Amino acid sequence: MVAIFILLVGVLGVVSMVDGANAVTSKTRAREGGTNIARSVIEVSRSVRYRDLTAQALLDELDARPGLDDVDPGTDYTMRARNVDYVSTITVCSLDDPQDGLGDHNGPVAYCADSDVLAGGAPATDRNPDDYKRVRVTLRWTTRETGQSITQTSSIINPVGGLGPSVTGLIMQTPTSPTPDPLLIESDVDTATFRATTSTSASQVTWSVSGRAKGQATGGPKTWFFDWDITDPSTGEPIYYDCTYVIQADAFDTEGRSGAPFAKTVRLNRMLPLKPSGFAGGRNGNGSFVDLAWVTNPECDVVGYRIYSGDTAATITTPVTCLGASTATLEADADECIHDPGAADVWYKIVALDTPSAGGAPREGAASDPIMIGPAAGNNVPTAPSNLSSCIGGQAGCLVANGVAADDGVLVIRWDASTDSDGTIQLYRFYRDGISYGERHASFYPKTGELLAWIEPEPDSSSHDYRISAVDDDFGESVLSDPALTASP
DSSP states (O other), rough: HHHHHHHHHHHHHHHHHHHHHHHHHHHHHHHEEEHHHHHHHHHHHSSSSGGGHHHHHHHHHHHSSSSTTTTTSSSSSSETTTTEEHHHEEEEEEEGGGGGOOOOOOOTTTTTSSOOOOOOOOOOOOSSOOEEEEEEEEEEEEEEEEOOOOOOOEEEEOOSSSSSSSHHHEEESSSSSSSSSEEEEOOOOSSSEEEEEEOOOOSEEEETTTTTEEOOOOOOSEEEEEEOOOTTTTTTTBSSOOSEEEEEEEEEEEOOOOOOOOEEEEEESSSOOOEEEEEEEEEOOSSTOEEEEEEEEEOOTTEEEEEEEEETTOOEEEOOOTTTTTEEEEEETEEEEOOOOOOOOEEEEEEEOOOOOOOOOOOOOOOOOEEEEEESSSSSOOOEEEOOOEEBTTTTTTTTTSSOOTTTTEEEEEEEOOTTTSSOOOEEEEEESSSSSSGGGEEOOOTTTTTOEEESSSSOOOOEEEEEEEEEEEBOOOOOOSSSEEEEE
């Protein structure tokens, strides 16, 4: 009897352990099945067109797929896998992301209860507040009389920004472009006319140039027109210089919702480069060297500059090779030149260059007004800047020129102002890691009442030696500050 009792206790223990293991295995397999079903539902939701995606549309799509169909119609939607019935609760709602502003939550869009909303009385800043949809799947099932559940959530971004009409075509009617992409405007026209077509009737079409809103098109409901004024009709002066632009049209319905926009790249190349402005120069106080400076042209198709010199205003024909340059053609971003013409009077002019649409050699535009530089005499150069110091943005008291705190991490250099006995300080020049003209790094133009605080425009991980010179209104340049300031961001 004792032996039978001991054996029975042992067998019952083993049976209980096996049964417990089977229960755990069954629950694990059931949860794996539920996880797989939830993932499948999320994947199916991504196959439904965004504008059509609702909870009912998703259920209809699931019911047409074997393995995800409703096995118990008339009750909650139920899917079966591994002999387990999974009762589902599926919700689909829209969310308004505050990062691009908030809009009015009206119309047919169903927004989630926890979506960000406009504060009372606040104006709507997002015309398409339906930024993305949240699909949430909850499955419930019973295994060995134990209830279990799993929830999966996914966000689906609105691919076209709304449920409204899309712009399906954008054509430049006049002038006629010789190329389809990019569109090319070479004739000296004042206006380009565009026609936009929409997928469905629209209540409004707006258009923009390189991201800047310009106005509304006329016409409708599916064909719309707008004019791009390239020059000012009242003055004839260019509003848009020769460059490459992106013209885009967006369509909206009566609810202010838009679909996909349509954009075209347009290249303007209507004229030769404008004559450079702000061309000036003077002896810099170092032997017979002349500093020349100008304002870079507003056209973005300018590929370089050439400077010419001469003994008189009528003989400015000799190409100038600036100190440190290998040719007489300067880069497109150049805005200064150092030249050694000797001690006599010298005349200069400058031209900008661009390239024809068909390619070929760069062509020169109109020349600047000529300037005359006299002998190196009669100008007292400024005193050298002093007391250089540096700080890093984010540190207490690290301010920029307008007196506000510098951005975190930027390198700011401060110094005491120079004086000029016979003129005014025009600018300060920064030299980095050297004292020759080749180490000229940047310029700072002071404004009355503002701090002398310069931000390093090309920071890197290395420390550099900085020196500063002051330049007067006759381009006379002081000696460099000494000693050098070693600083790094």
